[in-house]
Amino acid sequence: MIRRSFCLGNLIQSLRVASPLSKLGAYCGLTSQAASSLQQVCEPSAHSNAGYEEYADVDWDNLGFGLMPTDYMYITKGTKDGLFEEGQLSRYGNIELSPSAGVLNYGQGLFEGTKAIRKEDGRLLLFRPDQNAIRMKIGAERMCMSSPSVDQFVDAVKQTALANNRWVPPPGKGSLYLRPLLMGSGPILGLAPAPEYTFLVYASPVGNYFKEGVAPLNLYVEDEFHRTSRGGAGGVKTITNYAPVLKALGRAKSRGFSDVLYLDSVNKKYIEEVSSCNIFIVKDDTISTPATNGTILEGVTRKSIIEIARALGYQVEERSIPVEELIDANEVFGTGTAVCVAQVGSITHQGKRVEYKTGDRSVCRELFSTLVGIQRGLIEDKMGWTVEID
Known part of the structure; x- marks a missing residue:
């Protein structure tokens, strides 16, 4: 499959994107001059406080x-x-x-x-x-x-x-x-x-939501505890969904993991969600994510990433994903308002650890850069997603 490259530069100052910004695709609608401006924006700048001076006394870095x-x-x-x-x-x-x-x-x-x-x-x-x-x-x-x-x-x-x-x-x-x-x-x-x-x-x-910052996450697949069950309220953002995961999350963190990936409570074989975000896997040019069937939260970031990925030329599937597919995936990443788009470096299940591709040339980084570029007003918002506060 032929795709255009829409990498917009790493919006985090410590990372750089290898592909030229002048080759942005039609989705972004940016000229070479605009792309050059975007690159300047992404570099550390003495004018990062431009347009607003009355900041609270906070260590923003x-x-x-x-x-x-x-x-x-x-x-x-x-x-x-x-x-x-x-x-x-x-x-x-x-x-x-x-x-x-x-x-x-x-x-x-x-x-x-x-x-x-x-x-x-x-x-x-x-x-x-x-x-x-x-x-x-x-x-x-x-x-x-x-x-x-x-x-x-x-x-x-x-x-x-x-x-x-x-x-x-x-x-x-x-x-x-x-x-x-x-x-x-x-x-x-x-x-x-x-x-x-x-x-x-x-x-x-x-x-950043995770203490790792932008470093890849290390997830643990939970076999004993379940986030929610069929017929419950896992598909809505009720407060009652969150305290029950603390036991599994605390146990995973004590073992050095970033977060927990849960399996479905009926078959105990299909991946569902991470405690804090939705999950995606990448295999070649296909991106897959668990279907929202009542047990999985329909994340706003999840929905946005699906639309962006399809616009970039990827095939996106919403389906049941057996945990065994994690072995053959090229990449894994999570999405959510708090976590944005977070790369997963490894997943451990039943004592077996699988590692995944990360870095600037990853699909995850491409999607992250596009999403954050829209959110920050650095990319033309042709979807009508952003709302400017008057």
């Missing part, structure tokens, strides 16, 4: 993925009839909940994750926030919750990002991670939907 409280959060309340008040910005801080709140007693809660990224001119971009809003509405229906409209969700994210503008890292230094939360805040004793719901959005500046 050493951001991890830990909570760094910012100035403001957005909050509103709604009823079980689905009517939400006009939201308000308030100072970031603790909230008050009844001891019998539905979220505390029965785990009636959902969360989302999206990012605000600063362009070179200082303006802020969001990436497909409407998809997060739609996913929250689908999840709310599954969890018998009221949810804000798509417009209110997106507006809340915009307001929160703007109010915390000084916490958005300089271009290329990270992003402002925005965490929308929907919870059953009303008091309830018997098992039933809560009578009141709270929707809030808070934010924190972040860098």
